[in-house]
Every structure is written in structure tokens, then in C-alpha cells.
Amino acid sequence: MARFDVVSYLREQVAQSQDERPLYRKLQDGLEQAINDELLERGAFMPSERVLSAELGLSRVTVRKAIDELAEKGYLIRRHGSKTEVASRVEKTLSGLSSFSEDIRSRGMEPGTRWLSKEITMPSPSEVMALGISPSEQLVRLERLRLADSTPIAIERAAVLRTFLPSADLVSDSLYDVLEQRNALPKRALQRMRAGVVSPREAELLQCPDGTPIFIVERRCFLEDGRIVEFTETRYNGDRYDFVVEQSA
Amino acid sequence: MARFDVVSYLREQVAQSQDERPLYRKLQDGLEQAINDELLERGAFMPSERVLSAELGLSRVTVRKAIDELAEKGYLIRRHGSKTEVASRVEKTLSGLSSFSEDIRSRGMEPGTRWLSKEITMPSPSEVMALGISPSEQLVRLERLRLADSTPIAIERAAVLRTFLPSADLVSDSLYDVLEQRNALPKRALQRMRAGVVSPREAELLQCPDGTPIFIVERRCFLEDGRIVEFTETRYNGDRYDFVVEQSA
DNA sequence: GATTGATACCAGAATAATACCAGTTGTGTC
DNA sequence: GACACAACTGGTATTATTCTGGTATCAATC
Numbered sequence: 001m002a003r004f005d006v007v008s009y010l011r012e013q014v015a016q017s018q019d020e021r022p023l024y025r026k027l028q029d030g031l032e033q034a035i036n037d038e039l040l041e042r043g044a045f046m047p048s049e050r051v052l053s054a055e056l057g058l059s060r061v062t063v064r065k066a067i068d069e070l071a072e073k074g075y076l077i078r079r080h081g082s083k084t085e086v087a088s089r090v091e092k093t094l095s096g097l098s099s100f101s102e103d104i105r106s107r108g109m110e111p112g113t114r115w116l117s118k119e120i121t122m123p124s125p126s127e128v129m130a131l132g133i134s135p136s137e138q139l140v141r142l143e144r145l146r147l148a149d150s151t152p153i154a155i156e157r158a159a160v161l162r163t164f165l166p167s168a169d170l171v172s173d174s175l176y177d178v179l180e181q182r183n184a185l186p187k188r189a190l191q192r193m194r195a196g197v198v199s200p201r202e203a204e205l206l207q208c209p210d211g212t213p214i215f216i217v218e219r220r221c222f223l224e225d226g227r228i229v230e231f232t233e234t235r236y237n238g239d240r241y242d243f244v245v246e247q248s249a
Numbered sequence: 250m251a252r253f254d255v256v257s258y259l260r261e262q263v264a265q266s267q268d269e270r271p272l273y274r275k276l277q278d279g280l281e282q283a284i285n286d287e288l289l290e291r292g293a294f295m296p297s298e299r300v301l302s303a304e305l306g307l308s309r310v311t312v313r314k315a316i317d318e319l320a321e322k323g324y325l326i327r328r329h330g331s332k333t334e335v336a337s338r339v340e341k342t343l344s345g346l347s348s349f350s351e352d353i354r355s356r357g358m359e360p361g362t363r364w365l366s367k368e369i370t371m372p373s374p375s376e377v378m379a380l381g382i383s384p385s386e387q388l389v390r391l392e393r394l395r396l397a398d399s400t401p402i403a404i405e406r407a408a409v410l411r412t413f414l415p416s417a418d419l420v421s422d423s424l425y426d427v428l429e430q431r432n433a434l435p436k437r438a439l440q441r442m443r444a445g446v447v448s449p450r451e452a453e454l455l456q457c458p459d460g461t462p463i464f465i466v467e468r469r470c471f472l473e474d475g476r477i478v479e480f481t482e483t484r485y486n487g488d489r490y491d492f493v494v495e496q497s498a
Numbered sequence: 499g500a501t502t503g504a505t506a507c508c509a510g511a512a513t514a515a516t517a518c519c520a521g522t523t524g525t526g527t528c
Numbered sequence: 529g530a531c532a533c534a535a536c537t538g539g540t541a542t543t544a545t546t547c548t549g550g551t552a553t554c555a556a557t558c
Contacts, residue, residue: 195487238444
């Protein structure tokens, strides 16, 4: 997109005065919108901070803050001495399915993770059923604790076929980043939600009392061609977590 | 939402003098209502305390107390030096949530219903909040047991505004049939799902043991013009019921 | 004690303007 | 093409002001 167009688009976004957002937030939201709507194309370069600052009538500090936030979220790529580039991939994998981290952040809390184990191992009976494999076929299992404001909130156990993930060591932070690099990013998911009661091990990991209700989410992720990639079970402390969904007729 | 709109809406809420609620509670309830009805959108920023105090004619202590209470409940996010933000429970848009009867039938079981009560009555505190009515305004409450193959599986409690349903006797089988006849068929719903533990009364009705996990679904149904019609809470026996939904990119 | 008001002060965020440093890109010359 | 230099870029820092939430105090009323 030509600079002229981007800048006037952003100028409109920032000029909106009927709401209480800080200026950097208006610019951030405007940029994010421009990227999502492909007014700012993937791989394109942004006007420089100084140009945006001058053209939008904002201080460079304000412009930088907006850009930094989007870089943090993966929308933009920052390189010292070089113009900022629109990332060629956007984080979202499945529409309407936000990541745990996004979800926790949206509740005003800080997300965190603690790895419990990453191994190649034999599948459990439910993993055999879910992934449709033989009981003697090994898989990669990733188990971690999910935190919100440093409080354990969920135990997540992901089982991934070795076809798509040969080694557990490939995953440092995000499983989906690795799957994407390997052209195995899921396009469809089935989620099953139910309630349960905390087990002694879970009670210890989640630091909650016996009898605490558990919100259990099983997720099966599929490629476009229908092959299953991953089976993940997440067990949330039911006293601390809920799901909100929207439905329209 | 524009500050002007928020402030005049809240001014109306606070001006209600027909009840005994303290001022901070009126403001708190008004804010909660505005958030639930999405007049105050998730992720939006509030006017500052000082602006609200001046515009609503309340002391800042009063405004702060209302906001603090909502922040404590997770509706608002407080950040020192920065305006208060409406928490965004990231809402997932899901397809495939079907009616109870359809769902049970698709599992090869026969759905059934047993009415526990149909009455015009005073609202509970959560119904007051959910429907945005005054505590002295009566509503229609319909309580029934949901069966699968004659086994009790859920307790459903629906509260409907008398604007849309003047009498409980109008409902013989399906609430939605009646609402449709009265041109009040909901077009949109928000559902909140969480886990809990069965109460003694529920254990008796659902014929399940103490400690059984409960899958709780709260549903708020809206007309096309945004007005709320109904607030329903359904408590499912977690050992017998789960939800399966599909999502795609 | 709870509610509510008025006022004062503190700490942090948002924003602006300016200066300087380090890295990249563009341009001109050989 | 290689190289030097200028211009541009992002990165960091400083000073300053204003607005924000956070805390405290005194006071009146129910």
C-alpha cells in the first residue's frame, strides 16, 4: 500500500476522539486493523517512525509504543537501522480460537508456562483412540502447567504424532510455531468440554483443595486434508476459569 | 463507546431512586449492565474517575468503590496511571451448539422434560444483574428437569422478562415456540460455561451422588435490536453430559 | 460501621520535544 | 564490483508536563 494511503488511513483512526483510548492504543489498533484488512500487506515495509510521527502529529515516543506493542504480538518485525516490516504470518491459527496467553491477557492477567515434561513415549489408551494409532506407536508428549499471574490454572497435556513432530526438543515455547515451520499447522479442531473433579496429583499441581471442580477441554486438531495432528487435554481449575462463547442464529 | 453515551447511560442508572441500594451499588450495577449488554465493549477504556465523578455528581470515593468492586469481580482492569479498561473475556464464536433435544437425539437417546415450576416471581440477584431489571420487578421463571432416556441429566432455570412473556401459563412445551409467536425469538446468545460441584438439592433431583461434578451453562439471549429476552442457567450432571464443538480456520 | 463528600498528595502512565548512538541503505566515485 | 560517505533507520536517554489511578485525612449523616 502506498504511504499516502496508509498515513491517511491511520490519521483517521487516530483522530477518533469519542473514545477514551490512549493515543498509542488508537494507532496500535489502527495498524492492527490495517494489517488484518490487508491494507498493509504482509512483507510490506512501514513508513519510518519519524515520518509517522510528523504525518500523524504524534510524538515519536507515542508511535514507537504502538509499534513496539504490535511487534511484541508478532504483527510487525523490527530491525535496527531498517524500516519495520509487516510480518508475513499472523499468529492466529484457528479463527475464534484464541491462545491461552491471549485469553489470560484479556482478563488483565499475566500468562505463564512451566514445562512439566517433554518426551517421546508410548500413548495412553485415550491417546490411542483419539489419534487412531496403534498402542505400540510412539508419540511426542508435552506436558505443562499454565499460569495466570504466577498462579497455576491449568494442566495441559499435548500428544503429537511423530510424523509431524519427530522430536520433543523442537518445541521451546510454542508448539504451533514448530508445526507451522513443518507445514503441519492445524486448520480445524474439535473440542469436547466437560466437567470433572480434581485428582490428588492435579490438586497438588494446581494448588487447590480436594473436591475442586475441573473444567476439562479435549482438543483434536486436523490438517486441511483431514489428517489428525494433535490431541490435547487441558484440565482447568474450575474455580478460576470459565469459557464464554457467542452464538448467533 | 463515546464518553457522552456512557455517561448519560450511567446517569440514568444512578438516578433511579426507587430502591434502597447505596449509590456506589447503583453505579456498579449500571456499569455491570453496560458491560453485559456490550454498551461498554470489551477492551474499551472507561472515562477517568474524576470525569465520572464530575459528570455523575458523585464523589470520587463513591465512583472508586463501584469500580473497585467490578475490578475485583474481573469485569474491569485497573492499571495505575492508566485509564480503567473493560476486561475482554475473549469470546469464542462457535457453530454447532444445538438445542438440548437435538443434542440428546443425536446421541441416540430420547429427550424428555419434567416441569418443576412455572411462576411469576421476584428475581434472584443474579437474574437482576443478568436481565438488567430492578429487584422489585417481577419476571417469569420456568424450572424444569431435562431427561435423556428418562434419566435426569440437567436442571434448567429460565428467567424471562414479562415484556416478552406476560404469563408462565403460555409455555406448555417449548419456550422458544411461544417467544416466536410473540415476535420475541432471540437472534443471538452469549453462553458462559464453567464447572462446579453438585448441591444437595441438585444431587437429589439428578439422582447422583454427593461430589458429582456439574457442568454449568449460563445463557443470555438477545433480540436483533440488542434487548435481552431471557437468562437461563442449566446445570448438567457432569458425569453424563459434555459438549462437542467444531472450529475451523 | 457504612456511606458519602471534599480535599490533598503521591506514584505511575501517557505524551511531547530534543539529543545522541548504532546499524542499514542509498549514492557517488573509482 | 568495491569502497567511502551521507542520509536514513531504529534504539536509547533526558527533561518536562499533564493526566491517571492510589492513598490518606477530615467530616457529616444514617
